[in-house]
Amino acid sequence: MTDAPLLAVQGLSRRFGGLVALDDLTFAIRQGELVSLIGPNGAGKTTAFNLIAGFLAPTSGRVVYAGRDLTGMAPHRRARLGLVRTFQQAAVFGDQTAVDCVVAGSHVRAEAGIQAGFFGTPGARRDEASRYEAALEVLRLCGLDSRATSRASDLPYGEQKVLGIAIALASRPRLLMLDEPTAGLNAVESESVSAILDRINEQGVTVFVVEHDMRVVMGLSDRVIVLDHGQVIADDTPDRVRADDAVIRAYLGDFDIA
Amino acid sequence: MSARVRISLGLAVATGAAAALFIVDDAYLMRIATLGAIFAILALGLNLTAGHLGLFDFGYILYFGIGGYTTALLTLRAGWSWEAALVASVLMSVAVGLLVGVVVLRLRGPYFVIATFSFLTVAYYVAINWKEVTNGPLGLIGLPAPAFNLPAIGRVEALDPAGALAIALTGLLIAVAVVWRVVESGAGRAWHAIRDNEDLAASVGIDATAYAFLALAVSAGLGGLGGSIYAGYVGIVTPEIFAFGHMVNVLLMVVIGGTGTFLGPIVGAFLVETVPELLRVAESFRLPIFGLLLIAAILFAPQGVVSLRPWRALRAGRPRVPPVPPVEEGPA
Amino acid sequence: METLVQQVLDGLMIGAAYALMATGLTIIFGLMDVVNFAHGEFYMLAAFLLFQLSAVMGVPYFVALPVAVLSVGALGVVVQRTLVRRLRGGSRLNYLYATSIATIGLSIVLQNGAQLVWGAVPKSIPQPFPTEPILLAGVALSPVRLFILLTSIVVIAVLGIGLMRTLAGRMVRATFQDREAAALIGLPVDRIDALAFGGGTMLAALAGVLLGSAFQVYPTMGGLATLKAFTVVILGGMGSFPGAIAGGFLLGVSESMAAGYISAGLKDAIGFAVVVAVLMIRPTGLLPAVRRLR
Ligand SMILES: Nc1ncnc2c1ncn2[C@@H]1O[C@H](COP(=O)(O)OP(=O)(O)OP(=O)(O)O)[C@@H](O)[C@H]1O
Numbered sequence: 001m002t003d004a005p006l007l008a009v010q011g012l013s014r015r016f017g018g019l020v021a022l023d024d025l026t027f028a029i030r031q032g033e034l035v036s037l038i039g040p041n042g043a044g045k046t047t048a049f050n051l052i053a054g055f056l057a058p059t060s061g062r063v064v065y066a067g068r069d070l071t072g073m074a075p076h077r078r079a080r081l082g083l084v085r086t087f088q089q090a091a092v093f094g095d096q097t098a099v100d101c102v103v104a105g106s107h108v109r110a111e112a113g114i115q116a117g118f119f120g121t122p123g124a125r126r127d128e129a130s131r132y133e134a135a136l137e138v139l140r141l142c143g144l145d146s147r148a149t150s151r152a153s154d155l156p157y158g159e160q161k162v163l164g165i166a167i168a169l170a171s172r173p174r175l176l177m178l179d180e181p182t183a184g185l186n187a188v189e190s191e192s193v194s195a196i197l198d199r200i201n202e203q204g205v206t207v208f209v210v211e212h213d214m215r216v217v218m219g220l221s222d223r224v225i226v227l228d229h230g231q232v233i234a235d236d237t238p239d240r241v242r243a244d245d246a247v248i249r250a251y252l253g254d255f256d257i258a
Numbered sequence: 259m260s261a262r263v264r265i266s267l268g269l270a271v272a273t274g275a276a277a278a279l280f281i282v283d284d285a286y287l288m289r290i291a292t293l294g295a296i297f298a299i300l301a302l303g304l305n306l307t308a309g310h311l312g313l314f315d316f317g318y319i320l321y322f323g324i325g326g327y328t329t330a331l332l333t334l335r336a337g338w339s340w341e342a343a344l345v346a347s348v349l350m351s352v353a354v355g356l357l358v359g360v361v362v363l364r365l366r367g368p369y370f371v372i373a374t375f376s377f378l379t380v381a382y383y384v385a386i387n388w389k390e391v392t393n394g395p396l397g398l399i400g401l402p403a404p405a406f407n408l409p410a411i412g413r414v415e416a417l418d419p420a421g422a423l424a425i426a427l428t429g430l431l432i433a434v435a436v437v438w439r440v441v442e443s444g445a446g447r448a449w450h451a452i453r454d455n456e457d458l459a460a461s462v463g464i465d466a467t468a469y470a471f472l473a474l475a476v477s478a479g480l481g482g483l484g485g486s487i488y489a490g491y492v493g494i495v496t497p498e499i500f501a502f503g504h505m506v507n508v509l510l511m512v513v514i515g516g517t518g519t520f521l522g523p524i525v526g527a528f529l530v531e532t533v534p535e536l537l538r539v540a541e542s543f544r545l546p547i548f549g550l551l552l553i554a555a556i557l558f559a560p561q562g563v564v565s566l567r568p569w570r571a572l573r574a575g576r577p578r579v580p581p582v583p584p585v586e587e588g589p590a
Numbered sequence: 591m592e593t594l595v596q597q598v599l600d601g602l603m604i605g606a607a608y609a610l611m612a613t614g615l616t617i618i619f620g621l622m623d624v625v626n627f628a629h630g631e632f633y634m635l636a637a638f639l640l641f642q643l644s645a646v647m648g649v650p651y652f653v654a655l656p657v658a659v660l661s662v663g664a665l666g667v668v669v670q671r672t673l674v675r676r677l678r679g680g681s682r683l684n685y686l687y688a689t690s691i692a693t694i695g696l697s698i699v700l701q702n703g704a705q706l707v708w709g710a711v712p713k714s715i716p717q718p719f720p721t722e723p724i725l726l727a728g729v730a731l732s733p734v735r736l737f738i739l740l741t742s743i744v745v746i747a748v749l750g751i752g753l754m755r756t757l758a759g760r761m762v763r764a765t766f767q768d769r770e771a772a773a774l775i776g777l778p779v780d781r782i783d784a785l786a787f788g789g790g791t792m793l794a795a796l797a798g799v800l801l802g803s804a805f806q807v808y809p810t811m812g813g814l815a816t817l818k819a820f821t822v823v824i825l826g827g828m829g830s831f832p833g834a835i836a837g838g839f840l841l842g843v844s845e846s847m848a849a850g851y852i853s854a855g856l857k858d859a860i861g862f863a864v865v866v867a868v869l870m871i872r873p874t875g876l877l878p879a880v881r882r883l884r
């Protein structure tokens with residue numbers, strides 16, 4: 001168990017028409033790690049997330065998670081196995097309150113079924129109440145408890161982004177993949193998101209994060225994978241990636257401007 | 259808590275209105291109310307997909323017609339009682355709904371609209387042309403009117419305006435109970451999640467396809483229920499039961515009342531049934547005026563009449579929805 | 591053999607009109623996500639305007655025809671400016687409902703308005719074509735039908751070239767493919783919408799004056815026309831222009847064949863049956879659009 005990685009990406013490729021967005025991607029993530037995925041704009045990071053989470057089908061290659069080949073598995077079934085992703089653009093259930101969004105996030109954690117809910121059995125009521133409590137707890141963790149009854153689409157962009165993380169957390173992921181969680185956030189919010197990531201990682205959640213903010217990347221990560229033009233050009237500790245010539249050429253030069 | 263207050267309030271108002279109708283005992287008013295109640299069942303059904311799940315089923319009246327024809331065929335050709343035919347009609351509609359779902363649930367947005375609409379249109383032409391079964395454009399005539407003996411109440415007959423109203427209201431009550439429980443069961447939360455952001459819902463493990471089939475099945479069942487009651491009430495089923503006009507009316511009830519709300523479709527149903535009656539004084543200008551009213555309604559109450567200020571006061575406890583509609587969500 | 595050729599030609603004529611209708615519909619919902627339920631009423635209105643101008647007011651046919659089409663196009667622009675445009679702002683879903691209700695309301699107003707003005711009795715448009723058929727390789731061609739077919743083909747060709755080659759055409763296509771990106775690079779998407787809505791209604795109007803010249807004109811003629819346009823759009827592949835054109839001709843010819851060889855009564859059902867079949871086998875239609883459907 002300790003040796004087999006939680007997530008193994010094997011020779012994953014994806015083309016869009018003539019464009020090769022991902023080219024023979026191979027890497028692995030072990031249980032409990034916090035790994036960052038970085039790379040210039042258009043490198044293929046979001047595409048990689050879409051393939052791993054099942055939102056897009058690969059042109060070739062496969063994704064193995066907890067020893068299972070996920071090829072052809074629908075996104076919601078992957079999520080039920082604990083493989084949960086967030087979105088680069090803030091994604092919330094816009095018409096609902098923040099706390100309702102998070103309760104929806106814990107949908108698969110409901111113990112009582114739809115039938116029990118239909119008849120309003122005591123078990124179903126308890127379940128509903130406990131999911132509600134848990135949702136408030138997640139909102140507190142994310143610093144959004146004061147927003148619990150605000151409509152999600154009325155929240156400022158940064159808070160919607162954090163709410164997206166709260167929704168994902170409510171599903172109790174085993175591997176949480178976050179696509180640029182701090183993009184569009186101010187310094188304070190950004191700081192609190194890194195603290196959340198650190199905290200859940202300590203609690204045993206494996207974290208895989210696309211990140212542009214180098215302080216976050218260097219401060220948190222056990223390992224950094226660098227993507228350029230759809231290929232892995234480095235996969236190492238933060239310190240060694242920072243010193244890698246290929247990375248500096250492909251990426252860091254361009255990053256200093258940002 | 260607030261939901262309970264609202265529902266009791268709604269029930270009180272409805273009971274009051276119904277009691278007033280029975281006391282006034284005016285056949286014309288009762289007829290409008292009966293049709294209002296029957297169409298409210300349909301509006302509740304359509305609202306499950308169009309309002310809660312977020313897929314605009316523009317062929318919904320298909321299930322109304324399937325329910326009507328099933329009831330007509332079983333009572334006239336197989337000699338079933340109306341009550342038994344009603345149960346069969348509901349089941350038949352659910353079955354058809356699931357079959358249609360296999361084809362249409364792969365589509366979204368305007369494409370879903372047009373595809374569901376095509377099924378309705380096919381049904382219309384089948385009803386006209388499959389003369390051996392449907393008797394073509396003439397339709398099936400002379401359905402026995404529903405009639406039963408109820409303990410404490412006595413004999414209820416659809417031929418009697420008050421009896422018909424009682425039957426329609428009973429159907430509506432059943433529909434309200436079913437919709438209320440299904441929405442509260444946890445399916446409602448899943449539907450709203452799918453409606454508000456399907457990708458996000460999938461990312462936390464919600465099976466959109468399964469829940470969409472559930473919505474379609476329950477909504478089709480309610481359509482069948484409405485169709486069966488309607489057939490028993492009017493005593494005749496023709497291809498016009500699949501008419502575009504019915505579809506438009508039910509859609510109006512849902513949207514004018516308020517999509518995805520509990521009271522909206524019911525309020526909308528009674529509004530859409532009454533307003534054209536009130537417009538009868540306008541004679542040949544009736545329909546053009548009705549068309550203009552629709553346009554005005556959608557411009558001034560895009561979220562439905564139950565979202566208007568006086569109604570919103572009743573929704574205390576819920577977060578206030580701002581009067582300005584939210585900005586459109588960007589793509590994922 | 592001759593009847594077969596005759597039926598194919600008849601089908602092509604009707605199909606050309608379907609192709610015009612469907613192309614107009616595709617432009618409108620491709621750009622604005624609006625399912626235009628009043629599309630057939632614009633078609634009907636143009637036919638009545640042509641009738642009014644030529645039969646009642648004595649305007650020469652070839653003057654009246656473009657006037658009728660352009661007037662309806664202008665009405666389309668007005669509808670977009672005053673109605674459709676105002677409905678943006680809510681969620682995608684609300685917008686879909688709002689625009690549907692608004693265009694349904696509009697279709698009720700137009701249809702019943704036409705009935706008030708012109709009455710329910712079908713009218714014929716006097717047209718200047720000789721009634722003697724032209725004999726071509728043993729096939730009798732009625733001049734008015736030939737005119738309909740040729741005009742439609744020319745308009746479709748001009749439209750296609752315009753979309754591919756002109757600046758306005760490129761702007762429309764860019765907005766069609768990705769509205770947000772088009773707005774981002776500074777294209778006047780709002781004005782493009784108005785142009786497209788006007789253009790789309792003009793195509794329906796053209797179909798209306800053409801078929802109105804060959805058949806009769808009555809207030810409820812738009813209802814079935816809207817349905818046919820929907821059918822063609824599904825058949826061809828939603829959001830695709832080549833699909834709309836191919837689908838139009840395909841539907842026209844299969845209906846005409848069905849009327850000739852199966853039963854005239856079933857003619858209108860055929861299209862919808864074909865649609866259901868296509869949806870089961872190939873839910874994206876025959877020639878699906880390249881753009882990603884959301
Ligand atoms: N659905 C799609 N259709 C066509 N091309 C796509 C699609 N999704 C992504 N691409 C292309 O694939 C390439 C990789 O895109 P991707 O979004 O994965 O990059 P990224 O690394 O996430 O960039 P960013 O830092 O800007 O988020 C880009 O060139 C993009 O234009």
Ligand SMILES: [Mg+2]
Pocket residue numbers: 045046047088
């Ligand atoms: Mg990205």
